[in-house]
Amino acid sequence: MRVSAKADYAVRAAAELAAADEGPVKGERLAEAQDIPLQFLEHILLELKHHGIVRARRGAKGGYWLARPADEVTVAEIVRAVEGPIAHVQSTPPEDIAYRGNAAHLQDVWIAVRASLRSVLEEVTLADLVSGELPGVVGDLTADPDAWVAR
């Protein structure tokens, strides 16, 4: 139930791309802007490219850019691209698990967990992230001061 460095880096780099007006952005600039090790970032960007989220061109004047408009790319997509499916249990999707005995209803709980994650991650687009105008669901959740304290 944790967010990996890779996913965090990927979203941050994508946010920088979303904010770039036009033209490709060099990996080096992304790395500096978000303080990410360059060579590690290049691997991440490659994965994003393979997933059709980002495009790239080599050579002088080369760099990376978003394959789609920033308001059509969600955080969920990016996290999935680098971390794989969200909220899998023991590496299998919750809908495929058969629980027995008194844990029979645990499946519903994991399904609800996944749905609640999706309700946040699939709503927030890169455009939202850059503009700071986050969707209502995020505002509702972060409005409670309790959301900001550790447990």
Add this chain to the structure above:
Amino acid sequence: MRVSAKADYAVRAAAELAAADEGPVKGERLAEAQDIPLQFLEHILLELKHHGIVRARRGAKGGYWLARPADEVTVAEIVRAVEGPIAHVQSTPPEDIAYRGNAAHLQDVWIAVRASLRSVLEEVTLADLVSGELPGVVGDLTADPDAWVAR
């Protein structure tokens, strides 16, 4: 963003304990009921004991039982006991991370992610799980057929 085998096992074993009317339950019985490797389960139960969720007695007639009533133990507690804090980013709590540049608002997103996880995991108690009468939030989330399909 995945649920470990350990957390899954821990919740399942705890559900069995919650369902046991009275008297200690042997580790072996829990392991059989939920099909969990016994020796691994014993380590998990020990962690739950150290977190004050479970109690135990050795010897004949020994076994494990819940330290508190089943309707006062949440799934969140159990997951935290064996997996550590929920929704940490790069092993640090989201409220402690300072984002820069165009990723400035990413913090709000991770906070919202954590809050949405909590809204499920802290609502469901072991009593809910055993009875199958899950809290409203779970019902709402699992009612949507979309919640049951992979992405």
Add this chain to the structure above:
DNA sequence: GCACTCCTGACCAAGAAGGTCAGGAAAGTC
């Protein structure tokens, strides 16, 4: 004393996390 059950630490193999390194391959510039 003996059986039973939990308790604990050591160990282990495989994989993931979080990188680094070295070189190749396209694209643009002169």
Add this chain to the structure above:
DNA sequence: GACTTTCCTGACCTTCTTGGTCAGGAGTGC
């Protein structure tokens, strides 16, 4: 065509986590 720039790719590395197993010790009850 040479040269620079930048992405592309695979190999490698160290440390930690995951998901266990093994062996023995220590209470508890009869």
